[in-house]
Amino acid sequence: IDPVTEQERSSRLWLRQIGGHNAWRDSNGQLRTTSHRYVSQLGADLLTGGFTDSDSWRLGVMAGYxxxxxxxxxxxxxxxxxxxxRGYSAGLYATWFADDISKKGAYIDAWAQYSWFKNSVKGDELAYESYSAKGATVSLEAGYGFALNKSFGLEAAKYTWNFQPQAQAIWMGVDHNAHTEANGSRIENDANNNIQTRLGFRTFIRTQEKNSGPHGDDFEPFVEMNWIHNSKDFAVSMNGVKVEQDGARNLGEIKLGVNGNLNPAASVWGNVGVQLGDNGYNDTAVMVGLKYKF
Known part of the structure; x- marks a missing residue:
């Protein structure tokens, strides 16, 4: 029970899985890198509440691999x-919605996590090398949702068409100490403290069955489009010679996905996202998630 509004509040346990592929070239056009990744994150609300009858806030913990x-x-x-x-992370998140059910009005989302990574590499005719990296990442996001029903003439009793501009800033503080390879080459990180900003929107249509209420059988397909800017090129220095990732300073992103409630307690969501940059940079990711309220 929320001590402020005396309303019943639910906590949530959530799990999401991400698989992705990335390809890029270095700034000299000599190196081409491809990668495949997998991410698993688990989180749970620790505290929930609200300042009014309609808004809600959540504070939780999360861990990842x-x-x-x-x-x-x-x-x-x-x-x-x-x-x-190979990496692990642990962190906190906090979210506030002006209206958590309809998603109309303002929202603020913040999270911070600390990550530990173990890296290894083996080149042709070179020795196996390994080194560690660690550091914090902090994000702040805000947006505002409003309905487009009247403009587009949808049936308000069955459909809600929302438009939600969004903005996000992420500070990336993961770093590694200088590493000296077996052949004497000195490797240093040259892109610490990057700030990634995202500006875009999400538009979605929500369907609601009258017999199930606002928490059952909701179906929410969405499209999201973003412009992403990195303040620094991701780079390393090898014996003082910088090797930079090319094409990732400014990215265009599109996501197609769906959110849906399986029953009053369980919901699922998923999306496919593509990012494109200059000189052949591309990234594709698939994400699925499960959320359970109790």
Whole structure:
């Protein structure tokens, strides 16, 4: 029971799985890298409440596990290298919705996590190398949703068509100490403290069956489009020579997905997202999630 409004509030346990593929070239056009990744995240609300009868806020914890496998080919030497990354994370999140049921009005979402990574790489005719990385990542997102029913003439009793502009900023503080390879090469991170900003919108149609109420059989297909900007190029320095990822400074993104309630307690969601940048940069990700209220 919320001590402020004396309303019953539900907590949530959620799980999401992400699989993705990424391809890019370096700024000199000599190296081409492809990678495949898998991410699993589990979270749960610790505290829930509201300041009014319609709004709601949540504070929770989350933990994650990730694997990434990558391969790089040099068009100059024809050599290849293969690498892998294994990581863990733990963090907190806080969310406030002006109206958590209809998704109309303002919302604010913030999260912070600390991550630990173990990296390894093996190049042709080179020794196996491994090193660690760690650091914090912090995000702040805000948006505002409103209905488009009257403009488009949908049946208000069955459908709600919403439009939701969004903005997000993420500070990326993961870093690794300088690493000296077996052949004497010194490798340093050259892209710490990147700030990634996202500006875009989500539009979705919600269907509601009259007999099930607002928490059952809701179906919400959506389209999301974003412009993403990174303040720095992701790069490493090898004996003082910088090797930069090309094409990721400014990205266009589109997502197609659906949210749906299986019953009053359980809901699922999923989406497919594509990011495109300059010089052949591309990233594709598939995400599915499950949420349970209790």
């Amino acid at each position: 990730a694997r990434d496998y990558n391969s790089t080919h040099s068009s100059v030497s024809d050599y290849r290298s293969k690498g892998s990354v």
